[in-house]
Amino acid sequence: MKTVKLNNGIEMPILGYGVYQVTPEECERCVLDALSVGYRSVDTAQAYFNEEGVGNAISKSGIPRNELFITTKVWISNAGYEKAKASIAESLRKLQSDYVDLLLIHQPFGDYYGTYRAMEEAYKAGKARAIGVSNFYPDRLVDLAECCEIKPAVNQVETHVFNQQIEPQRIMEEYGTRVMSWGPFAEGKNNFFTNELLKTIGEKYGKSVAQVALRYLIQRDVIVIPKSTHKERMIENMDVFDFSLSEEDMQAITTLDQKKSLFLSHTDPEIVKWMINMVKKEAVI
Numbered sequence: 001m002k003t004v005k006l007n008n009g010i011e012m013p014i015l016g017y018g019v020y021q022v023t024p025e026e027c028e029r030c031v032l033d034a035l036s037v038g039y040r041s042v043d044t045a046q047a048y049f050n051e052e053g054v055g056n057a058i059s060k061s062g063i064p065r066n067e068l069f070i071t072t073k074v075w076i077s078n079a080g081y082e083k084a085k086a087s088i089a090e091s092l093r094k095l096q097s098d099y100v101d102l103l104l105i106h107q108p109f110g111d112y113y114g115t116y117r118a119m120e121e122a123y124k125a126g127k128a129r130a131i132g133v134s135n136f137y138p139d140r141l142v143d144l145a146e147c148c149e150i151k152p153a154v155n156q157v158e159t160h161v162f163n164q165q166i167e168p169q170r171i172m173e174e175y176g177t178r179v180m181s182w183g184p185f186a187e188g189k190n191n192f193f194t195n196e197l198l199k200t201i202g203e204k205y206g207k208s209v210a211q212v213a214l215r216y217l218i219q220r221d222v223i224v225i226p227k228s229t230h231k232e233r234m235i236e237n238m239d240v241f242d243f244s245l246s247e248e249d250m251q252a253i254t255t256l257d258q259k260k261s262l263f264l265s266h267t268d269p270e271i272v273k274w275m276i277n278m279v280k281k282e283a284v285i
Protein backbone atom coordinates (compact mmCIF):
# COMPACT_ATOMS: atom_id res chain seq x y z
CA MET A 1 0.00 0.00 0.00
CA LYS A 2 1.29 3.44 -0.96
CA THR A 3 1.79 5.65 2.08
CA VAL A 4 2.18 9.37 2.72
CA LYS A 5 4.55 10.87 5.26
CA LEU A 6 2.77 13.10 7.79
CA ASN A 7 4.37 16.30 9.13
CA ASN A 8 5.79 14.44 12.16
CA GLY A 9 7.42 11.79 9.98
CA ILE A 10 4.97 8.93 10.49
CA GLU A 11 3.71 7.00 7.48
CA MET A 12 -0.02 6.72 6.77
CA PRO A 13 -1.66 4.55 4.08
CA ILE A 14 -3.00 6.85 1.35
CA LEU A 15 -6.09 4.63 1.11
CA GLY A 16 -8.15 3.31 3.99
CA TYR A 17 -11.62 2.20 4.94
CA GLY A 18 -14.26 4.55 6.43
CA VAL A 19 -17.07 3.34 8.69
CA TYR A 20 -19.48 6.30 8.81
CA GLN A 21 -23.07 5.01 8.61
CA VAL A 22 -21.92 1.44 9.21
CA THR A 23 -24.21 0.23 11.98
CA PRO A 24 -22.70 -0.94 15.28
CA GLU A 25 -24.09 -4.43 14.48
CA GLU A 26 -22.44 -4.58 11.05
CA CYS A 27 -19.21 -2.79 11.84
CA GLU A 28 -17.16 -5.73 13.12
CA ARG A 29 -18.00 -7.86 10.05
CA CYS A 30 -17.33 -4.96 7.65
CA VAL A 31 -13.95 -4.10 9.18
CA LEU A 32 -12.96 -7.79 9.22
CA ASP A 33 -13.91 -7.99 5.52
CA ALA A 34 -11.92 -4.85 4.77
CA LEU A 35 -8.87 -6.16 6.62
CA SER A 36 -9.17 -9.53 4.88
CA VAL A 37 -8.98 -7.92 1.43
CA GLY A 38 -5.96 -5.82 2.39
CA TYR A 39 -7.06 -2.55 3.99
CA ARG A 40 -4.81 -1.57 6.87
CA SER A 41 -6.21 1.88 7.70
CA VAL A 42 -9.65 2.34 9.32
CA ASP A 43 -11.41 5.65 9.95
CA THR A 44 -14.00 5.80 12.72
CA ALA A 45 -15.29 8.45 15.16
CA GLN A 46 -16.95 8.73 18.55
CA ALA A 47 -20.07 10.01 16.78
CA TYR A 48 -20.34 6.90 14.56
CA PHE A 49 -21.14 4.75 17.62
CA ASN A 50 -19.09 1.91 16.16
CA GLU A 51 -15.64 2.23 17.74
CA GLU A 52 -16.36 -1.02 19.63
CA GLY A 53 -16.98 -2.86 16.35
CA VAL A 54 -13.67 -1.56 15.03
CA GLY A 55 -11.95 -2.63 18.27
CA ASN A 56 -13.45 -6.14 18.08
CA ALA A 57 -12.36 -6.49 14.45
CA ILE A 58 -8.81 -5.33 15.27
CA SER A 59 -8.52 -7.88 18.03
CA LYS A 60 -10.15 -10.75 16.08
CA SER A 61 -8.16 -10.11 12.89
CA GLY A 62 -4.92 -11.29 14.46
CA ILE A 63 -3.08 -8.59 12.51
CA PRO A 64 -0.30 -7.07 14.63
CA ARG A 65 -1.45 -3.69 15.93
CA ASN A 66 1.61 -1.94 14.49
CA GLU A 67 0.57 -2.99 10.96
CA LEU A 68 -2.73 -1.14 11.33
CA PHE A 69 -3.50 2.57 11.16
CA ILE A 70 -6.56 3.56 13.20
CA THR A 71 -8.14 7.01 13.14
CA THR A 72 -10.84 8.31 15.47
CA LYS A 73 -12.36 11.72 16.14
CA VAL A 74 -13.49 13.64 19.21
CA TRP A 75 -17.13 14.72 18.86
CA ILE A 76 -18.48 18.21 19.64
CA SER A 77 -20.26 17.04 22.81
CA ASN A 78 -16.80 16.14 24.18
CA ALA A 79 -15.27 19.52 23.34
CA GLY A 80 -13.09 21.18 25.98
CA TYR A 81 -9.97 19.91 27.74
CA GLU A 82 -11.49 17.77 30.52
CA LYS A 83 -14.27 16.18 28.48
CA ALA A 84 -12.01 15.57 25.51
CA LYS A 85 -9.40 13.92 27.74
CA ALA A 86 -12.00 11.56 29.23
CA SER A 87 -13.45 10.82 25.80
CA ILE A 88 -10.03 9.91 24.38
CA ALA A 89 -9.60 7.37 27.20
CA GLU A 90 -13.06 5.99 26.40
CA SER A 91 -12.27 5.73 22.68
CA LEU A 92 -9.08 3.79 23.44
CA ARG A 93 -11.06 1.44 25.68
CA LYS A 94 -13.62 0.82 22.93
CA LEU A 95 -10.90 0.36 20.32
CA GLN A 96 -9.09 -2.07 22.66
CA SER A 97 -5.83 -0.27 22.01
CA ASP A 98 -3.29 1.77 23.99
CA TYR A 99 -3.08 4.31 21.19
CA VAL A 100 -4.66 5.54 17.99
CA ASP A 101 -2.58 6.36 14.96
CA LEU A 102 -4.48 9.53 14.20
CA LEU A 103 -6.76 11.54 16.47
CA LEU A 104 -8.88 14.34 15.00
CA ILE A 105 -11.22 17.06 16.22
CA HIS A 106 -14.40 16.10 14.35
CA GLN A 107 -15.93 19.57 13.97
CA PRO A 108 -14.60 23.11 14.48
CA PHE A 109 -17.29 23.99 17.02
CA GLY A 110 -17.41 24.41 20.79
CA ASP A 111 -14.22 24.67 22.85
CA TYR A 112 -12.03 22.99 20.29
CA TYR A 113 -8.92 24.74 21.60
CA GLY A 114 -9.42 22.85 24.86
CA THR A 115 -9.94 19.66 22.87
CA TYR A 116 -6.74 20.26 20.96
CA ARG A 117 -4.75 20.76 24.17
CA ALA A 118 -6.02 17.38 25.41
CA MET A 119 -4.98 15.88 22.07
CA GLU A 120 -1.50 17.45 22.25
CA GLU A 121 -1.17 15.91 25.70
CA ALA A 122 -2.33 12.50 24.36
CA TYR A 123 0.22 12.81 21.56
CA LYS A 124 3.05 13.52 24.01
CA ALA A 125 1.93 10.59 26.16
CA GLY A 126 2.04 8.21 23.17
CA LYS A 127 -1.73 7.76 23.07
CA ALA A 128 -1.94 9.25 19.57
CA ARG A 129 0.82 8.92 16.96
CA ALA A 130 -0.48 11.96 15.10
CA ILE A 131 -3.16 14.59 15.69
CA GLY A 132 -5.21 16.78 13.42
CA VAL A 133 -8.61 18.19 12.61
CA SER A 134 -11.66 17.65 10.45
CA ASN A 135 -14.01 20.05 8.71
CA PHE A 136 -11.71 23.00 9.40
CA TYR A 137 -12.12 25.41 6.53
CA PRO A 138 -9.09 27.58 5.73
CA ASP A 139 -9.91 30.41 8.17
CA ARG A 140 -10.21 28.12 11.22
CA LEU A 141 -7.35 25.88 10.10
CA VAL A 142 -4.99 28.84 9.84
CA ASP A 143 -6.10 30.20 13.22
CA LEU A 144 -5.49 26.88 15.01
CA ALA A 145 -2.30 26.05 13.13
CA GLU A 146 -0.83 29.50 13.93
CA CYS A 147 -1.64 29.21 17.65
CA CYS A 148 -1.12 25.56 18.58
CA GLU A 149 2.10 23.81 19.54
CA ILE A 150 1.76 20.71 17.35
CA LYS A 151 0.66 21.55 13.81
CA PRO A 152 -2.30 19.47 12.60
CA ALA A 153 -0.96 16.51 10.58
CA VAL A 154 -4.25 16.08 8.72
CA ASN A 155 -7.43 17.97 7.95
CA GLN A 156 -10.25 15.61 6.97
CA VAL A 157 -12.66 17.56 4.77
CA GLU A 158 -15.35 16.81 2.20
CA THR A 159 -13.26 16.20 -0.93
CA HIS A 160 -14.44 14.64 -4.19
CA VAL A 161 -14.59 15.53 -7.85
CA PHE A 162 -17.45 18.01 -7.28
CA ASN A 163 -15.73 19.74 -4.32
CA GLN A 164 -12.04 19.37 -4.96
CA GLN A 165 -10.47 21.60 -2.24
CA ILE A 166 -7.65 22.73 -4.52
CA GLU A 167 -7.04 26.16 -2.93
CA PRO A 168 -7.63 24.92 0.66
CA GLN A 169 -5.07 22.16 -0.01
CA ARG A 170 -2.50 24.80 -0.95
CA ILE A 171 -3.17 26.65 2.33
CA MET A 172 -2.97 23.42 4.38
CA GLU A 173 0.38 22.60 2.76
CA GLU A 174 1.84 25.74 4.38
CA TYR A 175 1.52 23.89 7.71
CA GLY A 176 2.41 20.47 6.36
CA THR A 177 -1.24 19.50 6.92
CA ARG A 178 -2.43 16.71 4.62
CA VAL A 179 -5.87 16.70 3.04
CA MET A 180 -7.83 13.57 3.98
CA SER A 181 -10.97 13.19 1.90
CA TRP A 182 -14.28 12.36 3.44
CA GLY A 183 -17.04 11.37 1.05
CA PRO A 184 -14.70 10.55 -1.87
CA PHE A 185 -17.80 9.46 -3.83
CA ALA A 186 -19.94 12.30 -2.41
CA GLU A 187 -21.98 9.40 -0.99
CA GLY A 188 -23.36 8.93 -4.51
CA LYS A 189 -24.90 12.43 -4.67
CA ASN A 190 -25.18 14.32 -7.97
CA ASN A 191 -25.39 10.99 -9.91
CA PHE A 192 -21.79 10.37 -8.94
CA PHE A 193 -21.51 6.78 -10.13
CA THR A 194 -22.96 7.50 -13.58
CA ASN A 195 -20.99 10.67 -14.29
CA GLU A 196 -20.33 10.70 -18.03
CA LEU A 197 -16.84 12.23 -17.89
CA LEU A 198 -15.60 9.79 -15.24
CA LYS A 199 -17.19 6.89 -17.15
CA THR A 200 -15.51 7.87 -20.42
CA ILE A 201 -12.13 8.28 -18.72
CA GLY A 202 -12.57 4.96 -16.90
CA GLU A 203 -13.27 3.10 -20.16
CA LYS A 204 -9.80 4.06 -21.43
CA TYR A 205 -8.13 2.38 -18.46
CA GLY A 206 -10.64 -0.44 -17.90
CA LYS A 207 -11.62 1.14 -14.57
CA SER A 208 -14.90 2.07 -12.89
CA VAL A 209 -16.14 5.56 -12.03
CA ALA A 210 -15.32 4.85 -8.37
CA GLN A 211 -11.76 3.85 -9.24
CA VAL A 212 -11.18 6.92 -11.43
CA ALA A 213 -12.54 9.20 -8.69
CA LEU A 214 -10.23 7.68 -6.06
CA ARG A 215 -7.24 7.68 -8.39
CA TYR A 216 -7.78 11.37 -9.15
CA LEU A 217 -7.53 12.23 -5.44
CA ILE A 218 -4.59 9.90 -4.82
CA GLN A 219 -2.62 11.52 -7.66
CA ARG A 220 -3.17 14.84 -5.86
CA ASP A 221 -1.71 13.28 -2.68
CA VAL A 222 -5.12 13.35 -1.00
CA ILE A 223 -5.69 10.53 1.54
CA VAL A 224 -8.92 8.60 0.79
CA ILE A 225 -11.13 6.42 3.00
CA PRO A 226 -14.00 5.11 0.84
CA LYS A 227 -16.82 3.33 2.65
CA SER A 228 -18.67 0.25 1.46
CA THR A 229 -20.46 -2.51 3.30
CA HIS A 230 -19.96 -4.80 0.24
CA LYS A 231 -16.80 -6.88 0.05
CA GLU A 232 -16.65 -6.78 -3.76
CA ARG A 233 -16.76 -2.98 -3.67
CA MET A 234 -14.10 -2.89 -0.96
CA ILE A 235 -11.89 -4.86 -3.38
CA GLU A 236 -12.80 -2.59 -6.31
CA ASN A 237 -12.05 0.55 -4.28
CA MET A 238 -8.58 -0.73 -3.37
CA ASP A 239 -7.68 -1.70 -6.92
CA VAL A 240 -6.41 1.73 -7.95
CA PHE A 241 -2.65 1.34 -7.90
CA ASP A 242 -2.10 -0.34 -11.26
CA PHE A 243 -2.89 2.65 -13.47
CA SER A 244 -2.20 6.38 -13.69
CA LEU A 245 -4.48 9.08 -15.02
CA SER A 246 -2.79 11.17 -17.71
CA GLU A 247 -2.19 14.88 -17.17
CA GLU A 248 -4.94 15.53 -19.73
CA ASP A 249 -7.46 13.39 -17.80
CA MET A 250 -6.47 15.03 -14.49
CA GLN A 251 -7.10 18.44 -16.08
CA ALA A 252 -10.45 17.32 -17.52
CA ILE A 253 -11.63 16.20 -14.05
CA THR A 254 -10.86 19.64 -12.59
CA THR A 255 -13.76 20.96 -14.71
CA LEU A 256 -16.22 19.05 -12.46
CA ASP A 257 -15.24 21.16 -9.44
CA GLN A 258 -18.15 23.21 -8.07
CA LYS A 259 -15.98 24.43 -5.15
CA LYS A 260 -18.81 24.01 -2.68
CA SER A 261 -20.28 21.39 -0.39
CA LEU A 262 -22.88 18.91 -1.58
CA PHE A 263 -23.81 18.31 2.07
CA LEU A 264 -23.68 21.33 4.37
CA SER A 265 -21.65 24.47 4.76
CA HIS A 266 -19.56 24.71 7.90
CA THR A 267 -19.43 28.47 7.45
CA ASP A 268 -23.22 28.93 7.46
CA PRO A 269 -24.27 30.39 10.87
CA GLU A 270 -27.55 28.45 10.80
CA ILE A 271 -25.68 25.15 10.29
CA VAL A 272 -23.29 26.00 13.14
CA LYS A 273 -26.25 26.74 15.44
CA TRP A 274 -28.01 23.54 14.34
CA MET A 275 -24.94 21.37 15.01
CA ILE A 276 -24.23 22.86 18.42
CA ASN A 277 -27.88 22.62 19.52
CA MET A 278 -28.13 19.06 18.25
CA VAL A 279 -25.24 17.91 20.45
CA LYS A 280 -26.51 19.85 23.45
CA LYS A 281 -29.43 17.43 23.38
CA GLU A 282 -27.46 14.17 23.26
CA ALA A 283 -24.04 13.48 24.75
CA VAL A 284 -21.94 10.95 22.92
CA ILE A 285 -20.09 9.16 25.73
Ligand SMILES: NC(=O)c1ccc[n+]([C@@H]2O[C@H](COP(=O)([O-])OP(=O)(O)OC[C@H]3O[C@@H](n4cnc5c(N)ncnc54)[C@H](OP(=O)(O)O)[C@@H]3O)[C@@H](O)[C@H]2O)c1
Binds near residue numbers: 018157225229230237
Ligand atom coordinates in the same frame (compact mmCIF):
# COMPACT_ATOMS: atom_id res chain seq x y z
N1 LIG B 1 -15.11 13.93 9.14
C1 LIG B 1 -16.35 13.95 8.74
O1 LIG B 1 -17.15 14.84 9.08
C2 LIG B 1 -16.83 12.84 7.85
C3 LIG B 1 -18.08 12.95 7.19
C4 LIG B 1 -18.47 11.90 6.35
C5 LIG B 1 -17.64 10.81 6.16
N2 LIG B 1 -16.44 10.72 6.82
C6 LIG B 1 -15.52 9.56 6.65
O2 LIG B 1 -15.29 9.35 5.25
C7 LIG B 1 -15.67 8.01 4.90
C8 LIG B 1 -16.16 7.94 3.47
O3 LIG B 1 -17.24 8.83 3.25
P1 LIG B 1 -18.76 8.39 3.21
O4 LIG B 1 -18.92 7.10 3.89
O5 LIG B 1 -19.55 9.54 3.74
O6 LIG B 1 -19.15 8.27 1.70
P2 LIG B 1 -18.46 7.74 0.35
O7 LIG B 1 -17.29 6.86 0.66
O8 LIG B 1 -18.27 8.90 -0.53
O9 LIG B 1 -19.64 6.89 -0.29
C9 LIG B 1 -20.14 5.73 0.31
C10 LIG B 1 -21.33 5.28 -0.56
O10 LIG B 1 -20.87 4.81 -1.82
C11 LIG B 1 -21.28 3.45 -2.02
N3 LIG B 1 -20.15 2.79 -2.70
C12 LIG B 1 -18.94 2.52 -2.18
N4 LIG B 1 -18.13 1.98 -3.11
C13 LIG B 1 -18.85 1.89 -4.24
C14 LIG B 1 -18.56 1.40 -5.54
N5 LIG B 1 -17.36 0.93 -5.85
N6 LIG B 1 -19.55 1.45 -6.47
C15 LIG B 1 -20.78 1.94 -6.17
N7 LIG B 1 -21.11 2.41 -4.95
C16 LIG B 1 -20.15 2.39 -3.99
C17 LIG B 1 -21.56 2.89 -0.65
O11 LIG B 1 -22.56 1.91 -0.69
P3 LIG B 1 -22.45 0.49 0.06
O12 LIG B 1 -21.93 0.73 1.45
O13 LIG B 1 -23.86 -0.01 0.05
O14 LIG B 1 -21.52 -0.34 -0.78
C18 LIG B 1 -22.09 4.14 0.08
O15 LIG B 1 -23.46 4.34 -0.22
C19 LIG B 1 -16.73 7.70 5.97
O16 LIG B 1 -17.05 6.34 6.05
C20 LIG B 1 -16.10 8.27 7.20
O17 LIG B 1 -15.09 7.41 7.68
C21 LIG B 1 -16.04 11.72 7.67
